[in-house]
Amino acid sequence: MAEGGRDDPAVRVRGLTQVYGPAVALDGVDFDAHRGEIVGVLGPNGAGKTTLLETCVGLRSRTRGTVEVIGLDPEPRPLRLRERVTVQPQHAALMPELTARETLELWSSFYRNPLAVPDVTGPLGVEDFGDRRVSVLSGGQFQRLRIAMALLPDPEVVLLDEPSAGLDPANRKALRRAVAELRGENRCVILSTHHMDEAEELCDRIVVVDGGRLAAEGPPSRIVAEHAPGCQLRFEASDYGTIADLAREHGFDLERRGTRGGCVLVEVEVGEDRLNEALSLLVGSDTAGVDIRRGDLEEAFAAVTGSRIDDEGQRKPAEDAPRRTELPLDTR
Numbered sequence: 001m002a003e004g005g006r007d008d009p010a011v012r013v014r015g016l017t018q019v020y021g022p023a024v025a026l027d028g029v030d031f032d033a034h035r036g037e038i039v040g041v042l043g044p045n046g047a048g049k050t051t052l053l054e055t056c057v058g059l060r061s062r063t064r065g066t067v068e069v070i071g072l073d074p075e076p077r078p079l080r081l082r083e084r085v086t087v088q089p090q091h092a093a094l095m096p097e098l099t100a101r102e103t104l105e106l107w108s109s110f111y112r113n114p115l116a117v118p119d120v121t122g123p124l125g126v127e128d129f130g131d132r133r134v135s136v137l138s139g140g141q142f143q144r145l146r147i148a149m150a151l152l153p154d155p156e157v158v159l160l161d162e163p164s165a166g167l168d169p170a171n172r173k174a175l176r177r178a179v180a181e182l183r184g185e186n187r188c189v190i191l192s193t194h195h196m197d198e199a200e201e202l203c204d205r206i207v208v209v210d211g212g213r214l215a216a217e218g219p220p221s222r223i224v225a226e227h228a229p230g231c232q233l234r235f236e237a238s239d240y241g242t243i244a245d246l247a248r249e250h251g252f253d254l255e256r257r258g259t260r261g262g263c264v265l266v267e268v269e270v271g272e273d274r275l276n277e278a279l280s281l282l283v284g285s286d287t288a289g290v291d292i293r294r295g296d297l298e299e300a301f302a303a304v305t306g307s308r309i310d311d312e313g314q315r316k317p318a319e320d321a322p323r324r325t326e327l328p329l330d331t332r
């Protein structure tokens with residue numbers, strides 16, 4: 001197999017199937033990832049994300065299908081792939097008594113042409129805790145250290161498996177900034193996550209994996225436009241009858257969602273192209289509390305998979321989770 005050229009996908013997966021006994025973890029997955037992009041593998045726990053990433057880096061043998069990473073089959077883990085394609089190391093690989101900086105210095109000695117340690121600690125903010133021992137690092141610091149380790153050989157492909165798992169919102173934010181720093185013209189970053197906001201903010205492209213199958217693929221904005229198009233216009237109307245007549249006349253589908261303080265809570269699903277028309281027609285002096293919501297990745301995910309993902313990564317039926325259509329109703 002020839003090594004891939006600059007314009008070839010850095011990762012090319014075709015018909016990837018992974019079977020563990022009776023369980024099918026991946027079922028005929030196809031996807032490409034290119035240099036210069038951050039690709040998110042999005043799915044709930046058990047969707048097959050780790051299997052996909054670890055197969056790409058040659059840590060698991062596949063049942064069927066082909067995988068090429070920078071033009072090479074990763075399965076025998078050829079030596080020349082190990083520096084060019086890296087994955088964040090697991091806890092077990094680290095020595096608790098070393099400091100973060102010493103860990104990186106030791107790790108860099110395993111490579112022939114590593115980056116200088118300050119070149120990876122700076123952008124990832126590891127310098128701030130470089131003198132702390134591994135055993136006392138916070139979850140967020142630990143994750144950033146692991147990413148710094150994966151970066152040391154200046155790889156062309158970096159795989160990050162749920163880098164923000166278990167982190168609180170502040171640490172997740174810091175980690176996101178760190179991951180954004182990895183984007184480079186010659187580098188392909190693939191990360192798995194179950195956090196929609198992370199995928200939407202960081203990733204140039206997303207592959208949605210659900211039950212081992214690829215459910216959707218593309219830039220987040222395209223996935224949203226395809227699967228959660230349009231807007232939801234909501235307001236409170238004191239004269240509901242007049243507004244309902246106007247809406248009917250102009251072909252807007254009005255939904256009455258409850259009442260609040262003597263007003264009717266109204267909801268209209270409207271395409272972006274008719275939003276201004278709906279606003280000028282329906283919203284006026286006898287309306288209040290106007291709110292416009294656009295579809296997001298969470299909505300798109302729910303539309304594609306029929307489920308949502310909670311903060312812990314557990315899959316929930318779409319109807320069990322709060323939707324953008326849920327309004328607080330007046331119980332008085």
Ligand SMILES: Nc1ncnc2c1ncn2[C@@H]1O[C@H](COP(=O)(O)OP(=O)(O)OP(=O)(O)O)[C@@H](O)[C@H]1O
Nearest residue numbers: 020023025043044045046047048049050051052313
């Ligand atoms: N070594 C294994 N032996 C048997 N079954 C496995 C093995 N590894 C994964 N599985 C099963 O394959 C499916 C996909 O698992 P995988 O870990 O790839 O999913 P994931 O999306 O990464 O989930 P999580 O976020 O929980 O790690 C799950 O049903 C899991 O139980």
